[in-house]
Amino acid sequence: MAGSTNESAIKQSIIQQRKSADRKKLILNLVLLAILLIAPAVLYPVFLMKILCFALFAVAFNLLLGFTGLLSFGHAAFLATGGYTTGYLLSTYANVSTEMGIIAGTAAATVLGLGFALVAIRRQGIYFAMITLALAQLVFFFLVQAPFTGGEDGMHGVPRGYLFGLVDLQNNTAMYYFVLAVFLFGYLLVQRTVNSPFGQVLKAIKQNEPRAISLGYNVNLYKVLAFVMSAGLAGLAGSVKTVVFQLASLNDAHWHMSGEVILMTLLGGTGTLLGPVVGAAFVVNLEYQLSQGALGDWVDAILGGIFIITVIAFRSGIVGEIQKFMKKNLS
Amino acid sequence: MDMILGVPIAVLAGQLLLGVINGAFYALLSLGLAVIFGLLKIINFAHGALYMLGALTTVVMFDAFGVNYWVSLFLAPILVGFVGVLIEYFLLRRIAHEDHIYSLLLTFGVALVIQGVLTNIYGVSGLRYSMPDVFRGGVNLGFMFLPYYRAWVIVIALLVCFGTWFMIEKTKLGSYLRAGTEDSQLMQGFGINVPLLVSLTYGFGVMLAAFAGVLAAPIYSVSPVMGGNLLIVVFAVVVIGGMGSIAGAVITGLLMGVIEGFTKVFYPEGASAVIFLVMVIVLLIRPSGLFGKEA
Numbered sequence: 227m228a229g230s231t232n233e234s235a236i237k238q239s240i241i242q243q244r245k246s247a248d249r250k251k252l253i254l255n256l257v258l259l260a261i262l263l264i265a266p267a268v269l270y271p272v273f274l275m276k277i278l279c280f281a282l283f284a285v286a287f288n289l290l291l292g293f294t295g296l297l298s299f300g301h302a303a304f305l306a307t308g309g310y311t312t313g314y315l316l317s318t319y320a321n322v323s324t325e326m327g328i329i330a331g332t333a334a335a336t337v338l339g340l341g342f343a344l345v346a347i348r349r350q351g352i353y354f355a356m357i358t359l360a361l362a363q364l365v366f367f368f369l370v371q372a373p374f375t376g377g378e379d380g381m382h383g384v385p386r387g388y389l390f391g392l393v394d395l396q397n398n399t400a401m402y403y404f405v406l407a408v409f410l411f412g413y414l415l416v417q418r419t420v421n422s423p424f425g426q427v428l429k430a431i432k433q434n435e436p437r438a439i440s441l442g443y444n445v446n447l448y449k450v451l452a453f454v455m456s457a458g459l460a461g462l463a464g465s466v467k468t469v470v471f472q473l474a475s476l477n478d479a480h481w482h483m484s485g486e487v488i489l490m491t492l493l494g495g496t497g498t499l500l501g502p503v504v505g506a507a508f509v510v511n512l513e514y515q516l517s518q519g520a521l522g523d524w525v526d527a528i529l530g531g532i533f534i535i536t537v538i539a540f541r542s543g544i545v546g547e548i549q550k551f552m553k554k555n556l557s
Numbered sequence: 558m559d560m561i562l563g564v565p566i567a568v569l570a571g572q573l574l575l576g577v578i579n580g581a582f583y584a585l586l587s588l589g590l591a592v593i594f595g596l597l598k599i600i601n602f603a604h605g606a607l608y609m610l611g612a613l614t615t616v617v618m619f620d621a622f623g624v625n626y627w628v629s630l631f632l633a634p635i636l637v638g639f640v641g642v643l644i645e646y647f648l649l650r651r652i653a654h655e656d657h658i659y660s661l662l663l664t665f666g667v668a669l670v671i672q673g674v675l676t677n678i679y680g681v682s683g684l685r686y687s688m689p690d691v692f693r694g695g696v697n698l699g700f701m702f703l704p705y706y707r708a709w710v711i712v713i714a715l716l717v718c719f720g721t722w723f724m725i726e727k728t729k730l731g732s733y734l735r736a737g738t739e740d741s742q743l744m745q746g747f748g749i750n751v752p753l754l755v756s757l758t759y760g761f762g763v764m765l766a767a768f769a770g771v772l773a774a775p776i777y778s779v780s781p782v783m784g785g786n787l788l789i790v791v792f793a794v795v796v797i798g799g800m801g802s803i804a805g806a807v808i809t810g811l812l813m814g815v816i817e818g819f820t821k822v823f824y825p826e827g828a829s830a831v832i833f834l835v836m837v838i839v840l841l842i843r844p845s846g847l848f849g850k851e852a
Contacts, residue, residue, distance in 0.1 A: 346840075485665055
């Protein structure tokens with residue numbers, strides 16, 4: 227009998243620990259949410275919106291790299307497809323509302339993601355990265371040459387319009403809270419997914435794919451679903467970004483952008499939920515600071531340098547390293 | 558004038574020639590990628606930047622010291638190859654035991670640094686490099702005009718490809734390389750200096766890229782951004798061919814160049830996309846690539 231009391235005591239203490247960890251996480255999340263809510267009072271809303279758009283983009287990307295172990299080097303294609311679709315619909319049809327434009331952009335990126343996934347899933351590892359890169363280049367060529375995309379110039383003057391026909395999005399504060407809501411939607415969706423049984427299977431695939439297969443999971447189906455979801459959220463980020471800046475630009479489709487989102491995720495911490503957000507904020511802010519100073523032309527070289535340092539010295543990223551540190555010293 | 562499918566033969570042959578030349582560059586570059594992949598199991602994302610470095614070194618050495626084309630043909634690959642050895646020794650080696658995805662990202666970072674720094678020094682507009690006098694002019698083959706330099710590029714590129722194939726398949730050094738590809742730990746056990754072999758292999762792959770760069774200097778616009786987009790095409794070529802064989806990389810490279818050339822004649826808008834489309838089709842039909850062995 228002594229054994230079973232002992233066991234239940236251990237169980238109790240584990241539950242207790244989990245609860246306290248959950249509480250800490252909840253408090254941290256609430257603090258971050260509060261910061262995001264009051265941020266526009268302190269910082270320029272457009273700058274914050276840029277960070278949020280890229281943060282959503284990186285969170286979407288991390289669902290693949292961090293939680294499924296797939297390195298896509300073509301995520302710019304989804305960002306751009308979402309952005310261009312929304313931009314085209316909003317600037318061409320006056321009766322398309324802003325939220326419809328964004329939903330359509332997200333849908334377009336989701337469908338494209340399905341196409342990418344079905345082709346790229348046939349190879350693994352670095353081949354997967356190369357194939358997604360090549361497919362994204364195909365999208366880039368399409369956007370350069372298609373008659374309605376504005377070619378090299380991109381699409382300008384996309385109207386922001388009214389949200390649900392009520393809220394004037396020309397107002398930066400209103401726009402900010404809308405972007406924040408979209409970001410939170412994406413973030414919580416990824417959080418929910420990662421912590422669901424589905425997410426557990428994704429993690430299993432990342433850790434040991436052959437074992438996941440031998441356990442009877444249809445690994446390819448899970449990979450495709452994760453890829454499609456990631457693509458859709460990346461498209462959502464692109465759609466919102468187009469509305470914010472009233473611009474769909476070819477930069478978003480360029481493979482540099484695919485590299486940048488990898489850097490954001492890696493630098494912040496792959497496989498952590500907050501990592502990509504931190505990474506995106508860091509990179510966007512860095513690019514902004516550099517563009518203000520004398521080092522404006524050195525952005526690429528400096529980003530490349532950060533890439534090298536991150537890969538060699540701290541692969542867990544900023545958030546990952548902090549988590550490691552907390553585990554070592556606080557428990 | 559003779560026509561095929563409504564296109565003058567001269568135009569067709571001209572585009573075909575350009576296609577073969579592009580194909581020769583694809584072949585050299587994908588060959589270098591294949592050599593590096595064989596032993597290091599990584600995709601060298603810096604390959605395009607190192608190809609550019611080969612071309613830029615040629616131009617800069619000529620402008621600054623009057624180093625002529627023939628010397629550059631040897632000197633530039635050696636210098637750039639040395640840069641490659643440094644990259645391997647100081648960077649890649651540190652994460653060799655990690656997931657190969659990290660090596661890919663590392664070389665991507667290296668490419669950004671090289672390209673970014675040189676863009677700041679030389680700008681993005683092309684630098685001029687005049688070809689040696691020997692190559693001025695060309696020969697009229699009756700159905701088309703063949704510039705000497707382009708003929709030279711095709712011949713020397715194929716020779717280098719053949720030489721690489723010969724070295725890997727038929728020499729003792731090549732046998733070490735192939736053994737290392739199979740099982741580098743076992744080979745280390747036999748007393749062969751594998752880390753040195755890895756450095757040299759990476760350096761050699763980089764030399765092939767730089768050599769292609771020197772060949773490109775007189776005919777393509779030389780600028781720090783010349784390698785980036787080319788590399789993505791070469792990646793597609795590599796996926797189409799599969800990493801299975803050295804000969805496969807060369808054949809696929811030439812084939813894709815020709816296909817691209819044909820597309821330029823019949824559907825110019827699709828020329829830049831056709832290789833990627835071929836890649837998609839090949840992946841759907843034969844996922845391991847035309848010459849690939851692994852699944």
